[in-house]
Amino acid sequence: MPEPTDVVAIRAVAEQVDASRLLKLEQDLIRIPSSTFHEHEIAGYLADYISDIGLAVDMMDVPHPSEAGKVSRQPIGRLAGTGGGPTLMLNGHMDPGVEMSGWSVDPYGANYEDGWIWGMGAHDDKGGLAAAISGVEAIIRSGTRLRGDVLICPVVAHKLGGAGTRALLKSGVRADLCINMEHSNNTIANVCVGVVMVQIRVTAPELFFRYSPEAKARYFNPIEQLAEIVRRIGPSLGPLPHGGWMQFAPHPALPGFPMHTFDTIHKEHYYHRNYTGMSSREAELQLQFRTVPGQTVEGVRRDLVRLLDGIKADHPAFNYELAVPAKGTEEGWCQDPMVCPPQHPLVEALAEGQSFASGQAASVGGWGRLGNVGDGNIVAALGIPTVQYGPGDIRIYKEWPTPDERVMLEDLITAAKAISYATIQLCGYK
Helix, strand or coil, X not given: CCCCHHHHHHHHHHCCCCHHHHHHHHHHHHCCCCCCCCCHHHHHHHHHHHHHCCCEEEEEEEECCCCCCCEEEEEEEEECCCCCCCCEEEEEECCCCCCCCCCCCCCCCCCEECCEEECCCCCCCHHHHHHHHHHHHHHHHHCCCECCCEEEEEECCHHHCCXXXXXHHHCCCCCCEEEECCCCCCCEECEECEEEEEEEEEECCCCCCCCCHHHHHCCCXXXXXXHHHHXXXXXXXXXXXXXXXXXXXXXXXXXXXCEEEEEEEEECCCCCCCCCCCXXXXXXXXXXXXXXXXXXXXXXXXXXXXXXXXXXXXXXXXXXXXXXXXXXXXXXXXECCXXXXXXXXXXXXXXXHHHHHHCCCCCECCHHHCXXXXXXXXXXXXXXXEEECCCCCHHHCCCCCCCCCEXXXXXXXXXXXHHHHHHHHHHCEC
């Protein structure tokens, strides 16, 4: 019995995923250093590549969100459909993480050995970009005509709170659906945590060793104030207890969340050089929360006000200022949790594609991106159904960020085929 037309078309496309060409693309991307707001060269390379395979390309300048005069750039590629289908965005960032010490190979050498490709950004996010581009290239090479448009959007400055994707969306670029090519071990992350950055500053009058009882009654050492805040919030990187000081509904796909970590503490001394501009009467704590669906920035603020007012009730000399989001992170690190229902056509099409490409049942849920946020959170906040999906798994390392980042070529091939499958199913074809 002959195969259904859609299966024949999908197999014809999958056969056009060229492993050697995909490997070269991945190696070329790794060999171009592209730290945050230094993506000019890789942007030019990708613009040429996606133009050569048949997409119309516009180059977009992106100003640095806080450093005047500093600009990077990102290409926007469009494969125009014949009409009548939804537009799908494939989004991935060009800037890799922090270059950690301890590499055993050249981080920009793109070594390929025993099926592994090594280098900075191998899967965060250059592997995902290479897979997405190769999946679309396979559709073009097969002669398949899509009804809907496909946008390929390699963006800058993910590591700066998604500045590139925010600029892309502010410019008016829109899609009906989005796959954010973040490393998820090729699982379909239809739910991801959010992030809220928090800043708490405490103050106290200066007090010397020779003090009056009245002065001591008005004094609560700033460092001790922060210590009491830390004690009441609880230990870093441990699950916040349900029914405790923070209000939330646990999400079954995000076990152990919400969670927090304390990032920085600052306190100046009146005899020493001043590094922060604060007076010696102040101390400051910055921390972040990884939140679950249903939590909002305003909700986190209310929870913290209750906690801090509780300290004030027990310690009248406690004196705080709360900034949620933390100053400087208002448009950057604060991101809402991301959810796309498992029955949504986007999730189902990509899960089918992953199963088709790998020969195994696809995994749908939060675990592949557990604790991580991506630019997909930013896209989803506009009401665009979004999932995060891509090759590479940070759990193979002892720490993250890490030296010796690497990804398997086989996983890139699987992702490329899955993307081609999902694109055909979602955009429709003639």
